[in-house]
Every structure is written in structure tokens, then in C-alpha cells.
Amino acid sequence: MKIHTGEKPFECKDCGQRFFQNGHLKYHMRIHTSEKPFECKDCGHRFFENGHLKRHMSIHTDEKPYECKDCGQRFSVNGSLKNHMRIQCKGCGQRFFKNGHLKYHMRIRTGEKPFECKDCGQRFFQNGILKYHMRIHTGVKPLEYKDCGQRFFQNGHLKYHMRIHTGENPFEREDCGQRFFKNGHFKYHMRIHTGENPFECKDCGQRFFKNGHLKYHIRIHTGEKPSECKDCGQRFFQTGHLKYHMRIHTGEKPFECKGCGQRFFKNDHLKMHMRIHTGEKPFEFFSEW
Structure with a gap:
């Protein structure tokens, strides 16, 4: 009792x-x-x-x-028997305690992505990752930072945001002293020093230092355009391109010139406009007489 x-x-x-x-x-x-x-x-x-x-x-x-x-x-x-009983991957010999862990491992090896987003067709290794992805479409942001009220899809995003307020940059490159608040940013920066481009396109041999850059590049060969505008049906290689396109329909112009108040769809357009105020002429015309 x-x-x-x-x-x-x-x-x-x-x-x-x-x-x-x-x-x-x-x-x-x-x-x-x-x-x-x-x-x-x-x-x-x-x-x-x-x-x-x-x-x-x-x-x-x-x-x-x-x-x-x-x-x-x-x-x-x-305990020795339990270690022995771990499920083994026949391809690489790695052992796992649970059959589910082996399944996830096998999907990495085979590239299988059984969980599909019904809204955009993007596929994922794990159902949990699909659930996080669905928040992009639903707009659900369950995690809130109390100091500023900003909300986030994932706990990891909230942690990164907190470092903006605290100024914490725990990842430091010893050679140049540059610090980063994300380990991923630190790893990418390291490749600038090493020149490493570990991700290779099998079709043309071009190499990239980010896997995401390779994925976008692959779509040039396949013609895949997974991001679709629901208003007009136009499709795009990248989600970022879709965001720019959506501003045509919504009329949103988030980039404002502090000098005259004029607003723009893209930050690049704002930069070009700023040359009117600064007088900057990056492209000089030379003529021979």
C-alpha cells in the first residue's frame, strides 16, 4: 500500500x-x-x-x-546478453536497442521518407519531424519567449532566440576569434577556413558546403518545384522564392527606406534604392574617345 x-x-x-x-x-x-x-x-x-x-x-x-x-x-x-541482443544493421553492422531505432537508421541509408506533408508534398524520415513541419502551414507556434512575446515552432528555435537577448555566443573559432550562437553556424564557418565542400552533386560533380544548398541545386537537374502558390498555382524551387512571390498577391512590402519612407518587396530592391540617397555609384561607365 x-x-x-x-x-x-x-x-x-x-x-x-x-x-x-x-x-x-x-x-x-x-x-x-x-x-x-x-x-x-x-x-x-x-x-x-x-x-x-x-x-x-x-x-x-x-x-x-x-x-x-x-x-x-x-x-x-x-547485461552482456542485453548488449548482444541489440538489433544489428546488416549494411553497416551498427547495433540498436530498439527496432524503431533501426528503422530510422535504415531510412537514412535508403533515403526512404514515408511521412508526407499533404499540403506541400515534402517528405520526412520521422513522423515527429512531419509534425514540426506542419506548424509552418498551420502557423501554430506553441513556444513563447516571455521577455519579448515572440513565439516559435520548436524548442531549439526558442533557445537560439534567447541568445539574441543574452548575447551568448558559445561556439568560438580559435583561429579568427569569431563566435557563433549556433553550432551549425560554427560548422559552416569552419568550412570557410578548411575549404571543405562535403556535399557533391552526382549528376554534375558540383560540390557544396551545405546539404541544403545541394538539395536546391539538385532541383535544377530534376526540375522539381515543390513550393506552390495557392493563389495562382505557380511553383518554385525554394520556399524563399515563394515568399517573395506571395508579396505580389498580398501587396506586402516589408522593407522600408528610412530616408523617404518608400517600401519594397525585397531587401535587394531597398539597397538599390538607397543609392539615390547616398549617391553611391558601384557601376561606373568608361568611354574611350
């Missing part, structure tokens, strides 16, 4: 930890007293619990009571 009520009447006087049963308290007290009442008669090694002694005795007797039902291999310790 004590388990159901949550009552723990037996208290350790040394540290205050409480227990359901007096026997559990006795085992716990051996941590403080270092008492090891169970002794191996063969080598004199001592143990806190009788169960530990029994497992130890298998070293001397060569007894292996734990058997794998799949292959018949035997083990002296149950």
Missing part, C-alpha cells in the same frame, strides 16, 4: 533520503558505511549485494546462465 500512497517511512539519518521498505534502507546504508557483507570464497572480493556476488562467481565457475535465443551464445552476465 505504501507504493500507492507514496509513503516512505524509512529515512536515512545521514542524508535524509527516504524509502518504502526497511530492506531498501539497509542496502542504502552500505553506501555510507562502505559495508560489503558478501564475500567471494575463491578470491576474497566483497560486494554490497548478494546478486553482485552471484554474478561475480560466474568468473570462477565459467558458468554462463544467460543464453541468446537467436544464436545460442551464452553469457555470464545478463
